[in-house]
Amino acid sequence: MTLLTGMRVVEHAAFVAVPLAGMTLAQMGADVIRIDRLGGGLDAGRWPLAPSGQSLFWAGMNKGKKSVAVDTRHPEGQALVQQLVAAPGDDAGLFLTNLPARGWLDHETLCTLRDDIVSVTLKGDRHGRPQVDYTVNPALGIPHMTGPEGSRDPVAHALPAWDLIAGNMCVSALLTAERHRLRTGEGQKVELALKDVAAATMGHLGMLGDATLNPTDRTKAGNALYGAYGQDFVCADGRRIMVIGLTGRQWRGLVKATGTENAMQAMERRYGISLADEGERWRRRAEITDILRPWFAARRVREFRTEFDAAGLTWSEFRTVREALADDADLSSDNPMFDILHQPGLGTYPVPRHPATFGAADRSPAQAAPSLGAHTEEVLGDIARLTDTEIAHLFDAGIVQSESYSATRTAA
């Protein structure tokens, strides 16, 4: 995709959120230069790994970026990174980081080199203390809402959801700040904290209001949809499905498809309620499930799949990732979002493009991640505008490297 072509972003970051932000910008066409320390950053070996031992995570988070490896402890290395961030270009001077602010890379220092820098810094919490998805999530209460009804043990999510949300928010924050610069010429420092992103999001969802105003906590509800009806059922073939009755239309469709109208109406009369009210569906979810369970227990998924789809029901089957890859065309090259790509040193597997289709730009193929330092020489010449002699000096002094990522990782 070429929408952001010409925009240049320098990223010095690790793990999920900020690398995802840089990668997302790269997938929309920006020129994203990822700076790593020599030998690779903190996430160079992050799991999952390919059979070769190389990081599938790193490859996923750095698709389509240019990789530069620099000794960031050496004054010349630091000066080089500053030079790259502040290099000329109308659509350059954009910097993304989640590494602790240090004098040589903080916004104010960068502004002495280029006064319209836009920097986006993601911190752990607002005080600058270290926090990660795995600590923010328990501190704010989500694990106490997750898992089997009645259980008291908190269950943490497996998806680093807060990181992923924060990373996407870094993208929109950068674009908003850059839009302001396009109009006014003014750069700015943007800061956000992972914990604040999580706390704000929980506020948006009404969870903070709920715990403030209501006397009881939201409890664990297994795999039920919160606040209306939605439940998992095990079918006669042992497969587990999820069915949704969130909207009135979904609910009526589910009752009709399972032929449970009479039983539901009897329940409504018994309690003097209307299941058209989503809150009543939530309160009576156990009884609703008791009514629906025999229907699913008596049927194999293939017996109702076509009918459910034809009726426009909202439902799905529980699957492992492996089963989903084997079964679902949406995870194959049948889906134009995926390219089956060979990532050197790792293997061949479905690699996603940006999920959106933009009418004004072609959806160019997914790109592989670079090897560590693959673009060091090119970037020093083209962006930092160093002479061949200067570049040779930096390599000879060991201040930059152009080593192959695979060589580094297999040596680790």
Add this chain to the structure above:
Amino acid sequence: MTLLTGMRVVEHAAFVAVPLAGMTLAQMGADVIRIDRLGGGLDAGRWPLAPSGQSLFWAGMNKGKKSVAVDTRHPEGQALVQQLVAAPGDDAGLFLTNLPARGWLDHETLCTLRDDIVSVTLKGDRHGRPQVDYTVNPALGIPHMTGPEGSRDPVAHALPAWDLIAGNMCVSALLTAERHRLRTGEGQKVELALKDVAAATMGHLGMLGDATLNPTDRTKAGNALYGAYGQDFVCADGRRIMVIGLTGRQWRGLVKATGTENAMQAMERRYGISLADEGERWRRRAEITDILRPWFAARRVREFRTEFDAAGLTWSEFRTVREALADDADLSSDNPMFDILHQPGLGTYPVPRHPATFGAADRSPAQAAPSLGAHTEEVLGDIARLTDTEIAHLFDAGIVQSESYSATRTAA
């Protein structure tokens, strides 16, 4: 915040993702007009609810928007919505929706009224079939990675993570398309599907490569941090904490703070491994936990809190939302992100601003959500440029309403 002041976005949507997108733009200063059908949209009563019965969810997702209530089945109502989307203004003509594409509101139809429309549409899956967070997540395998080690039952997440990610991605997609229009004058149609957002994100994290290239599935690991070390422990006071040893620095800090260097070294010798390798920490996590458990079991959190913080360890305590609100200054007005706001009809509770601080704009206070239809008359006059007579006709004919949100909900 005023960075996007002057930008006008029309939103016709429900539930999490797209309303969150509109709200996020509103919190950055955009003028966001939410269109609902008469009586309120599909999410008008979405849980959680305030003691009054009004939706805390709706209030959270619609902060700072203008609310217009229109009979969207009536031809005049449809024409009015089209007119609002296509109304003049350099920074207008922006449309966000997650409702099924219908002729009168699809991109091509809107372009007959204004040829530079930018529309962003979120679908369920790429085929246009209905999918929600609660169905996408099981279909792609995350619940099989979530929950207690050894358990076979899939555990769905309580946080609508995919919706939240997709919503934030709608923001960056809209800003990217609008940036293109600023430069070229060209509008465009942007489409994305919730299921694709989830599938792409799992690809970015390396999960699709993992299941493609490796012979075994990623299994449930309880509350352990995947791929390195991180674990929950119950302390002597019954409190549960999470400690992280993801980076080498975090790991060394944890071992040092718990005085377990000798035991860890003995384990390294026993197996001929180095726990400096994050993969070995992951493989040996059960034995590491056995070494650390007695240390935490013998201590109350208050005995090591100060020491852990001083050592810069990455850790947190498990809490319910209620406990977090009671204990944590980050969830109070001590955090400039939060305003303790009165939301009419609901109550007084901490309401978040946008999580980012932007150097070029003040962080203006959080705004309450409107009552349904609160801005109908204003928007018809100021944006649609209708005369008082035309506005009176629409109200008299029942095509628009200006009713109070609370009146609607308590009547439901």
